[in-house]
Amino acid sequence: MSDPIIQIRDLRKVYQTGKVFVEALRGVNLQVPSGEFLSIVGPSGSGKSTLFHIVGGLTPPTGGQVIVAGQDVSKAGEGGRTALRRSKVSFVFQKFNLLPNLTARDNIRTALYISGRSPSRFDTEFQNILDLLGIATRLDHKPSELSGGEQQRVAIARALATKPAILLADEPTGNLDTANSLAVLKLLRDLNDRLGQTILMITHNAEAAEYGHRIVHMRDGQIVASN
Amino acid sequence: MIPRLVWENIRHRPIRTLLSMLLIAVPVTLILTLIGLINGYTEESRKRQSGVGADIRMTAPGASALSFSATTIPEKLVPVVASEPHVRQAIGTVIFPIAGWDFAVGIDPAEFDRMSGGFVFDAGRTLQAPNDVLVDTWYADQRHVGLGGKVNFAGHDWRVAGIVEPGKLGHLFVLKKVIQDYAGLGDKVSQIYIKLDSPANLDSTVDYLKKKYDGYGVLSMAELASLISVDNVPYLKPFLRVIIGIGVIIAFFVVSLSMYMAVLQRTREIGILKSLGASNRLVMILILSEAFFMGLGGTILGILLSYLTQYAIHAVMPASLPQAIVYSWWPKAGAIAMGAALLGALYPAMIAVKQDPIEALAYE
Numbered sequence: 001m002s003d004p005i006i007q008i009r010d011l012r013k014v015y016q017t018g019k020v021f022v023e024a025l026r027g028v029n030l031q032v033p034s035g036e037f038l039s040i041v042g043p044s045g046s047g048k049s050t051l052f053h054i055v056g057g058l059t060p061p062t063g064g065q066v067i068v069a070g071q072d073v074s075k076a077g078e079g080g081r082t083a084l085r086r087s088k089v090s091f092v093f094q095k096f097n098l099l100p101n102l103t104a105r106d107n108i109r110t111a112l113y114i115s116g117r118s119p120s121r122f123d124t125e126f127q128n129i130l131d132l133l134g135i136a137t138r139l140d141h142k143p144s145e146l147s148g149g150e151q152q153r154v155a156i157a158r159a160l161a162t163k164p165a166i167l168l169a170d171e172p173t174g175n176l177d178t179a180n181s182l183a184v185l186k187l188l189r190d191l192n193d194r195l196g197q198t199i200l201m202i203t204h205n206a207e208a209a210e211y212g213h214r215i216v217h218m219r220d221g222q223i224v225a226s227n
Numbered sequence: 228m229i230p231r232l233v234w235e236n237i238r239h240r241p242i243r244t245l246l247s248m249l250l251i252a253v254p255v256t257l258i259l260t261l262i263g264l265i266n267g268y269t270e271e272s273r274k275r276q277s278g279v280g281a282d283i284r285m286t287a288p289g290a291s292a293l294s295f296s297a298t299t300i301p302e303k304l305v306p307v308v309a310s311e312p313h314v315r316q317a318i319g320t321v322i323f324p325i326a327g328w329d330f331a332v333g334i335d336p337a338e339f340d341r342m343s344g345g346f347v348f349d350a351g352r353t354l355q356a357p358n359d360v361l362v363d364t365w366y367a368d369q370r371h372v373g374l375g376g377k378v379n380f381a382g383h384d385w386r387v388a389g390i391v392e393p394g395k396l397g398h399l400f401v402l403k404k405v406i407q408d409y410a411g412l413g414d415k416v417s418q419i420y421i422k423l424d425s426p427a428n429l430d431s432t433v434d435y436l437k438k439k440y441d442g443y444g445v446l447s448m449a450e451l452a453s454l455i456s457v458d459n460v461p462y463l464k465p466f467l468r469v470i471i472g473i474g475v476i477i478a479f480f481v482v483s484l485s486m487y488m489a490v491l492q493r494t495r496e497i498g499i500l501k502s503l504g505a506s507n508r509l510v511m512i513l514i515l516s517e518a519f520f521m522g523l524g525g526t527i528l529g530i531l532l533s534y535l536t537q538y539a540i541h542a543v544m545p546a547s548l549p550q551a552i553v554y555s556w557w558p559k560a561g562a563i564a565m566g567a568a569l570l571g572a573l574y575p576a577m578i579a580v581k582q583d584p585i586e587a588l589a590y591e
Contacts, residue, residue: 058584086504097499097588101239113228114503
């Protein structure tokens with residue numbers, strides 16, 4: 001573990017729905033060192049998804065400061081947040097979110113193309129990741145031809161292809177059966193151990209959260225415990 | 228990578244893509260068919276004019292060079308013109324409009340044969356009886372009339388005395404004197420065709436006749452041929468603009484609706500692309516590229532369909548509406564279709580660009 005790769009100070013987020021204002025985050029403070037596998041747990045409405053979205057540059061904060069891999073996300077405009085997603089963070093979603101028209105290989109190539117890397121060839125390091133994920137022989141299949149577990153492993157491969165500073169995983173086992181859930185969690189832990197990949201994982205599954213080095217508990221838009 | 232993404236999106240929804248292309252193809256076919264008809268007609272008219280074998284054509288003062296005018300020339304002028312220097316032969320002909328672009332030509336068979344080299348008969352003989360009519364093979368095929376059959380125009384039944392090869396001024400020929408009576412023209416003709424003793428005297432004779440017969444339309448056959456073009460057909464340009472306008476509107480709305488549906492259907496995919504860091508520019512390029520591809524496909528389909536309309540029109544009405552394939556209009560029709568397609572895709576592209584990535588990712 002080294003310097004914080006994520007620094008969050010007094011983070012606030014207020015959503016407006018019609019005339020109603022909803023305070024999703026109420027002064028969150030968090031530091032994540034580089035190389036940490038951090039689990040964030042909490043019930044629905046606790047603010048963990050909002051935190052995830054702000055750290056990933058999908059939505060701007062209302063107040064406070066968020067620095068991700070040296071970039072002040074709180075001051076970034078839409079272009080800055082797009083650049084953050086393109087080069088510094090990657091997502092793994094509960095619903096896999098693979099492009100359904102493309103093969104697994106083309107899904108990965110699309111991420112590489114968007115990040116400005118050559119999509120034509122996978123380097124040796126990435127080939128090793130594909131071997132580790134066990135999908136090297138499944139790359140020419142479309143998502144509809146893959147099992148849930150395979151789809152999620154392709155999504156992880158796609159997320160890692162651009163060598164992000166931070167991997168953000170939103171309920172990565174939420175749509176998987178127990179065996180596949182365990183496999184994915186072990187893979188995330190393995191990737192963290194082997195590559196030193198910083199991982200921020202949101203889950204409401206206590207067992208899944210145990211795979212992280214640290215568990216942060218959220219409730220009502222605030223961090224209530226960290227252990 | 229962009230062509231691959233666009234291609235896979237198009238391939239993923241083949242029916243939607245094909246229907247959109249088909250609808251874009253409609254205005255392309257409309258434009259190409261209209262231009263083809265005009266071009267085919269003018270080209271055929273050119274050939275038929277040159278088939279007369281004349282060097283100069285003379286029309287009445289105020290008569291349009293291209294359309295059939297009601298204005299006429301006194302027939303007694305024909306021998307006067309025939310006696311002019313370098314004029315070997317002058318013949319008067321009568322044009323009698325039938326319907327649409329069809330017309331019958333009143334001729335003196337002996338004079339006409341002498342100037343044109345004579346008809347090539349597939350069947351029958353030349354004009355003799357007052358109710359005789361000669362038809363060319365195209366007309367005979369179109370109207371399904373054979374030798375001895377009847378053709379009705381000018382409120383009268385005409386008997387087909389002969390079927391001739393096409394290419395000599397008109398598709399139907401009757402005795403000049405007879406049609407003059409039917410048309411109430413008296414001793415008047417529609418035009419005078421003039422044959423010279425030598426082509427070398429053409430320019431000087433045209434100048435001479437223009438000066439001497441001031442006000443009459445005197446044109447060398449070469450000048451007349453150059454006038455018979457799409458650009459000189461009366462009222463074509465405004466009509467063409469209307470057709471192009473309709474085409475643009477159809478292509479615009481078809482693509483707009485299609486791409487709007489595509490953007491809605493693909494909301495989640497746009498969210499995925501945005502989560503991967505795709506810029507607004509890239510999302511817009513993807514949508515517009517898809518529209519461009521549909522416009523291109525619609526253009527190609529429209530061109531292919533114009534061959535189908537050519538076949539269909541020729542099968543139904545080979546004589547009246549010869550449709551040419553005008554290659555020079557392919558890029559123009561394509562540009563119109565693709566321009567409209569791109570314009571139509573702009574609004575859906577803007578919607579795609581403005582989509583919130585979180586909402587898009589949550590879209591079911």
